Amino acid sequence: MFKSVTFEVIGDQRLNCEKCEQRVARLLTPLQGVRQVRAQALDQRIEVLFDTVAVEAAVIAERLGEAGYQTRVVSPTSGPGN
Numbered sequence: 001m002f003k004s005v006t007f008e009v010i011g012d013q014r015l016n017c018e019k020c021e022q023r024v025a026r027l028l029t030p031l032q033g034v035r036q037v038r039a040q041a042l043d044q045r046i047e048v049l050f051d052t053v054a055v056e057a058a059v060i061a062e063r064l065g066e067a068g069y070q071t072r073v074v075s076p077t078s079g080p081g082n
Contacts, residue, residue, distance in 0.1 A: 002035065003076065005057045007046040011070025015041035027067050031055055046071065 009015055015024065021039040024046055028037045033054025038047045046069075048060055057073065064071050 001052050002049060003052050003057075004047060004049045005060070005073055006075040007048070007061065007064065007071035008074045009044040009046065009069050010072055011068070013068040013070070015039055015044055015046075015069075017041055023067075024064070024069070027063060028060060031060065031063060034060070045074070 015021060018041070021041055024039040025037040028034050028046075028048060031050075033051035034048060035051065036047075036049040039045070040047075046064070048057075050057075050060065057076065061071055061073070
C-alpha cells in the first residue's frame with residue numbers, strides 16, 4: 001500500500017536551496033519502497049510517497065536525521081490505490 005507523508009524540517013540544518021532539495025531526493029530515493037521525493041526549501045517540507053510494505057516512515061525520518069535534518073511528521077496520508 002502506498003502512503004504519502006510530509007516531514008517538516010525543524011532543526012538547525014535547513015533546506016536552503018535547490019541543491020539541498022536535490023540532496024534530500026538523492027538521499028531518500030535509493031531506499032527500497034520510496035517512489036517519489038519532493039523537497040521544498042521555501043516551506044521546509046519534504047513529501048515522500050512510499051510503499052508501506054517495503055519501508056516505514058520512521059526509517060525515512062531516521063535517514064533524514066543521519067544526514068543532519070531533524071524533522072517531524074506533519075501530514076501522513078494514504079496514497080493512490082487505497
